[in-house]
Amino acid sequence: xxxxxxxxxxxxxxxxxxxxxxxxxxxxxxxxxxxxxxxxxxxxxxxxxxxxxxxxxxxxxxxxxxxxxxxxxxx
Amino acid sequence: xxxxxxxxxxxxxxxxxxxxxxxxxxxxxxxxxxxxxxxxxxxxxxxxxxxxxxxxxxxxxxxxxxxxxxxxxxxxxxxxxxxxxxxxxxxxxxxxxxxxxxxxxxxxxxxxxxxxxxxxxxxxxxxxxxxxxxxxxxxxxxxxxxxxxxxxxxxxxxxxxxxxxxxxxxxxxxxxxxxxxxxxxxxxxxxxxxxxxxxxxxxxxxxxxxxxxxxxx
Numbered sequence: 001x002x003x004x005x006x007x008x009x010x011x012x013x014x015x016x017x018x019x020x021x022x023x024x025x026x027x028x029x030x031x032x033x034x035x036x037x038x039x040x041x042x043x044x045x046x047x048x049x050x051x052x053x054x055x056x057x058x059x060x061x062x063x064x065x066x067x068x069x070x071x072x073x074x075x
Numbered sequence: 076x077x078x079x080x081x082x083x084x085x086x087x088x089x090x091x092x093x094x095x096x097x098x099x100x101x102x103x104x105x106x107x108x109x110x111x112x113x114x115x116x117x118x119x120x121x122x123x124x125x126x127x128x129x130x131x132x133x134x135x136x137x138x139x140x141x142x143x144x145x146x147x148x149x150x151x152x153x154x155x156x157x158x159x160x161x162x163x164x165x166x167x168x169x170x171x172x173x174x175x176x177x178x179x180x181x182x183x184x185x186x187x188x189x190x191x192x193x194x195x196x197x198x199x200x201x202x203x204x205x206x207x208x209x210x211x212x213x214x215x216x217x218x219x220x221x222x223x224x225x226x227x228x229x230x231x232x233x234x235x236x237x238x239x240x241x242x243x244x245x246x247x248x249x250x251x252x253x254x255x256x257x258x259x260x261x262x263x264x265x266x267x268x269x270x271x272x273x274x275x276x277x278x279x280x281x282x283x284x285x286x287x288x289x290x291x292x
Binding site: 022023024025026027028029030031032033034036054057059061062065066071 | 092097144155176180202203204205206207208210212220222227252256257260266267268271273274276277280281
């Protein structure tokens with residue numbers, strides 16, 4: 001992996017962490033067959049496991065669709 | 076009006092998410108009864124492979140709604156027993172409409188099921204994510220956050236029970252998710268609802284329909 005790509009991935013991870021960190025402590029998330037608190041999702045992201053990656057992908061996809069206006073398209 | 080059609084639903088309840096789905100599926104059962112459609116309810120421990128095969132062979136339900144865990148090639152039941160797996164017994168779904176509220180199963184099993192005769196398969200190509208209010212987890216039906224996720228899901232089955240084609244049931248579910256999502260990012264939403272919006276958006280994007288869009292119960 002080249003340095004630029006690695007830096008971008010690190011920035012994406014930081015962005016997802018910042019978003020999830022701001023979530024309410026009352027928010028429970030079930031991803032697949034496991035339930036997670038906010039802290040457990042953040043731990044998964046730090047560990048780099050499958051759930052952590054899923055959480056990052058979800059946040060980044062959402063931000064991309066928000067930025068592109070896709071969330072307002074009637075499809 | 077009474078009909079001879081029947082449908083089948085699996086409702087395991089061995090962990091938190093299956094318990095949420097167990098309770099929220101009651102609305103589908105109620106709708107079927109209102110419509111005079113016979114419903115076979117494989118709830119709790121009854122959501123097992125042996126009983127599923129037996130009910131399908133004996134009663135030939137036209138529609139099956141699966142609740143439970145899943146993976147690319149499978150749907151599970153009580154205690155995660157594999158109920159249907161690609162390459163094993165997806166032929167059981169032949170000539171049926173399927174809605175699988177389970178992770179990933181549309182990715183491989185959905186296509187395999189349709190290839191092996193299922194009319195239509197609606198499911199999720201990635202992990203299904205349910206957001207809930209930790210303070211409401213002992214009363215799933217009172218969880219207003221989970222409602223924003225599970226009502227649009229129920230709409231697939233309820234629309235089919237009302238006589239809609241699969242494409243319309245799918246469209247109504249997609250529209251309901253979009254409507255809830257737009258509410259969740261609006262000023263009217265609570266902080267908790269705003270926080271959960273990205274997860275509903277993910278579910279909307281990952282819900283797909285495979286096969287015949289014109290099939291109906």
